[in-house]
Amino acid sequence: MITPLSGLAALGAFFLVTLALVVSESSVPERPRSLRLPNDTHPLAYHLHISSDIHRGVLLFSGNATIDVVIRKSTNEIVLHAKNLSDIQITVHQLIDGGSEIVDNLTHTIHRSASFLIIHPIENFQAFEEGQRFRLEILYTANMTQRPAGLYYMDYSDEEGHPAFVAATQSEPTFGRLIFPCYDEPGIKSNFSIKITHGSSHSAISNMPVKEIWSHGDLKTTLFHTTPPMSTYLVAFVISYFESTSETYRGITQSLYAPPASKEKGQSALKNAVRTVAAFEDYFGVSYPLPKLDHVALKKNFGAAMENWGLITYKDTSLLKNISLDIRNPLWDRITQNHEIAHQWFGNLVSPEWWTYTWMNEGFATYFGYVITDLLYPEYKVMETFVAHEADSAYSYNSFFDVRPMSSYVENEKDIMGVFDIISYKRAACVIRMFHHAFRQKVFVRGISHFLEKYRYRAANELNLFDALQTELHEDEYFSQKSWASRIRDIMLSWTHSEWLPILVVTRNYENNSITFSQRSVHSKDELWWIPLNFATAQSPNFEDTQVDIFMPPQSQYSVALADLNMQLSGRDWIIVNKQQTGFYLVHYDTDNLMAIARQLQANHSVIHKVNRAGLFRNLKPQIEHNDIEQVDVVFEMLKYLELEQDILTWNEAADSIDRLSENLVGTASHKLFNEFVCRLVTPIFRRVYVEQNANISLDQGNRILHTACLADLPECLGYTRNLAKEYFINKVNFTTDSEYYGTYDTVLCMGVRYLSDPDFHRVIDVLKAADRGSENYDDMIYALRCTQSHRHLLHYLEVMLGEGSTHLILSEPEAMMYIVYVFKSSSASRPVIWQYIERNYMLICRSPNFVEHFNQIAKFVPRHQRLNVSCSAQTIANHMEAEGIKSSHELIESDSPLVGKKMKITENFQDRFEQQIHNWLLGEVPQSTGRSDALLAASLSASNGSSRPQGILKDATRAVRSVLRTIDMYR
Structure with missing residues (x-):
């Protein structure tokens, strides 16, 4: 084992100091302090030298952080961040006319609760005067961590099976202080000159390209070029035995680093990265500012990836793929990679002043990661995926208790970690998307480009961003004429400083041809927004132009005449607000307008854009959940056309409403009729996905359809899932990693045990009793068996x-x-x-x-x-x-x-209000055929129980379904 300073011998003159003048550590008791740095001093440049013997498995590392600082305001202390650093020795030089003088009579104090390293006089006086410059030379040691925080380690086996160790950094958000003393706040930028001493069997990479490598004995020292000004949370280096493949385009060399045996699996990711960097440069007109960008596949990472400037680290499963074997859709891995590449502009080139504006990093990276992926791979229909996943999460998050505004102040480390949440990533992405469309995409992008150029290598806040957008809107010939165009700050702040989400109620006055818009929060909180509105109508069903037509001001009601909107509508015509669901708000319509939309869906649903069709059902779901429905018949008229709907996005949204209705009807006389109705609706799309196995829809995408179909006791679905569940539980056929079932097998297993025969049920129970508690399918059996309906x-x-x-x-x-x-x-x-x-x-x-x-x-759940x-x-x-x-x-x-019974009261109120109406509607809609459901269910059981597995689990399940279909034809 290395002694604390043994690694310093290799560092040469860089560590030569006069020990008699080293600043000692004080044991002065802590006093209450702000957790923010005082801003009296500012770093001009860092020279960071890390010495590590990780190649030998030694976790202790030594460092020298030499920091040039300027005194902005006279003070008696220089305050930096440092956490879990030991053996700290500090020498302070005052920089004078090209020379320097050592400053003595200083000590330092560790303020542990604030993670501060405070340099101050032994006797209190104003030691540092405004305008002075000092060089802090700080020697220290620390231990690498096992978890990805600070400088952490990973153990591998090399190609010969010998132990091999790798060290990597994770500095975001407040872990830089675990690696070296620093001004660890995102708004404080500086240049970094980094030098790593490491074993000769390993190599080192960092934010910038290698400048020089020195060999000395069994060690090497790698010196890197100096970075442009950047935040400490982006400082990164990796010490490894990895190998790389590279590609240079437009003067930027991109490399992918991985263990030697795995590097070829990164070829697809490397090609994607080259295309994506070029696409971002072209889209925003702002060049990537560094000469290189590395992509490193690690066994452990803080999340899926980390966007360090010039050196992105990834969890290896997100970066390395054997294309010949892994046929799973690579979309998610590309979105992940492109999110991190987006950060090279959003967060790295321009950083947030403080973690209050984390959304300016994560929201832009999330949204434009999708936008660029969509441009590069239009065949994946990426923006539909954005609606289905990012937007859906953002909408549902508003039902949680810990909702906060996008811009919300945090101070301690725990709260800072907390802002890396759905609000910063997904809600912010939805708000950005809304204004990207509302302000017209080209105008919005010009504003963002202006913002990136103006604040490059600097930190910014939300007002800087909004003012850049304001400038572009003023210069646009069309928008400059709008009364709201001078109020961009107000408009944007109404979204970034609100906690919840607006519900827009659209009420048509059919007598005087006007529309009244009302807005309220999904919560009872008193919040109002500037809401961008645009319209498609029966007379003008154009859903492509998504820029704002009018803004609803932040008031509870706002009425406008149809003539002022250049609209002509008859009483039976429909109007739809929020084209392609680009606005981040819910829309509720009056019953007559909703019925007009239902008529259009039944006549020709393709007239309404598929994202808006999905949006109609997303808007209905909370109305069903909260009994906020005027007439329940209109909901069923909306659902009625679904047997013609082939769009998976629409079906996934509709499935939520169907499932909620089903829950509300459990135990009523209408439930069986409702299931018959749902079976009629879902059968065509179920057959398309699971029987025909349509190439454009993966089984993962059909997960919600599978759930809805089986929940309604569709015989084909029950036979399909039962066969798969028996194969998994009884015959031990593992399909959890099969690309066809990735992410959907929980639903398959739950639905597959709903109606097990007695022998099959007891066989599964026997398997459960005998199973190893640590086995792969142990938990699957426990959680699936709860779904039995017996x-x-x-x-x-x-x-x-x-x-x-x-x-x-x-x-x-x-x-x-x-x-x-x-x-x-x-x-x-x-x-x-x-x-x-x-x-x-x-x-x-x-x-x-x-x-x-x-x-x-x-x-609370008792009926x-x-x-x-x-x-x-x-x-x-x-x-x-x-x-x-x-x-x-x-x-x-x-x-x-x-x-x-409190949790059941909404359901009971729903039944009291609507069950009789629903029953009457279903009686008129669902053909009555006594015994048909029981016969079909028996048919599915028979087909399933008689199956075998000669051609694989998927083909066998499909064959069982087709057997059921033949039986069904007998009952028609």
Whole structure:
């Protein structure tokens, strides 16, 4: 093992200091301080030298951070960040007329709670005067970490099977201070000259190209060219035995680094990177400023990738692919890579002043990563993927409790980490997309280009960005005439400083030919927005021009005449707001307009853009969830056309509304009719995806369709999933890594066990009992079996999992109660069974330390017809616990508590209001054929149970489905 300073010998004159003048460490008690640097001093340049013996597996490293600083305001201290650094020795030189003088009578203090290294006089006086310059020479040692934070290590095996070690950095957001003392704030930029001493068997790469390499013994020192001004969170280097492949285009050399045996798997990623950098340069008209860009595949990384300037690190699975073997759609890997390349402009060239503006990094990288990928690979229809994944997450995030504005101030390290969330990545991307379209794409891009050029190598805030957009809009002939064009700050701030999301209510006045727009927050919070509006109508169904027609000002209601919008509409014509869903808001229509849209969908749905068709159902979902529907008939008229819909994006959005309706109808007389109706709608698209296996739709993309079809008991779907589940559980056929099932097998397994025969169910239970708890499909069996619709099977399953005879070999006592709650919430069919199980086993499970808390949670989901039973059970359990002296930190819920059944009240209110209307509508729509459903279900069971596997699992499942189809024809 190396002693703390043994590695310093190789550093030569760089480390020669007069030890008598080294600043000592003070043990002065900490005083409360701001967690922000005081800004009295500023770094002019860093010379960083790291010495590592990682090639020998030694985790200790030594460093010298030599920092030139200028005093901006007279002060008695120089404050930097440092965390978990040891053996700190500091020498301070004052720089005077080309020379320097050592400053003595100084000490340093470590302020651990703020991660500060404070250099100050031994006796308090103003040691540093405005305008003075100093050179801080800081020697230290530190240990590499195992997790990706600071300088961390990874262990590999080389091609001969010998241990090999690699070191890499992760500096974002506040981990630079773990590597070297620094001004570790994003808005403080400086030049970095980096030098790495390492084993001769390894090489080093950093942000800039190699300038010089010196060999000395079994060590080498690699010196890199000086960086342009950049933030500390982007400082990066990797010490490894990796090999590289390179390609140079437009003077930029891009290289991909990986273990020697894997580097050829990065060829596709390297070619994509070359194309993407050129595409970004052309799109924004701003050149990539560095001479090289490296892409490094690592065993461990902080997330999928990190955008260090000139040296992007990736989790190796995101970068290395064997194209001949891995047939999974490479879209996600390209989006990931292009997101990081986008950061070379958004975050690296121009950095945020503070983490308040993290969204200016992540939102732009997310959105324009998609935009450029779409330009390069139009066949993937990438922007539809953006709507389906990024936008969908952004919309749903507003139902969570920890919502915050896009621009929100944070200070401590934990909160800084917290802003790297869906809001900064996905919500911000949606807002950027909205104004990219509203301000016309070319105008918006010119504004962004102006912003990047003006603030290159600097830090900026949101107002700098908005002012750049303002300038471009003023110079545009069309937009300069608009009254709102001088209020870009106000418009944008209404989005970046609001917490929630607007609902726009569009109400037509059919008598005076006007429209009233109302806006409200999806939450009760009092927030208002400048909302960009554009329109397509039955008379002018143009969905391609997505720039703003008018802005709704931040007021609760705003009325405008159709004539002022240059529209002519009859009473039966429809209007759709928010073309191609480019605006980030929900739209609710009055019933008559929604019915007009339904008529258009039934007559010719292709007239309405497919993204807007998907948007119609996204807008309906919260209305169904919150009973915010005027007439339920119009919802079913909207759904009715879906048997003609072949667009997967629309179906995935519609499936959410269908599933919510199904949940609301469970236990009613309408539920069976509703399932018949859904089966009619979903059969054509299910057959296209799973029987015909349409080449344009992957099985992953059809996951929501599969779920909806099986949930409605579509026989083809049940046979298909049952066959796959049996193969996986009983015959041990592993399809979880098969490209055809990537990301969808959870649904397949859950739906596949819904109606297992008794023999098959008990075979799966036997496999579960015998399975190794660490085996690959152990958890899959546990979670899938909860989906059985047989009360008898479910009760047996619970006894095996949780009952007294289980001895908790499968789940511990605390896990058991948590699992009961999970099953109860996730499956309405399970609820009466779970109450039966609790009544049988309360003497056992009430011993669980969190039993009362979980029982109270379950009580919130109890439907009204079971609440009396709950009251009796609660009293019985309370009496038993008192008699046995079982204590709990929570009180058992009172039988008359308003919390009992609280989570079911929306569903019950829905049934009270609409169930009879729905039943009547379905009676008129669904042909009545007694016994057909049971016969079809029996047919699916028969086809599934009789299958074998001579040609592979997928072909076998499809063959079973086709067998069911033949049976179905007999009942028509």
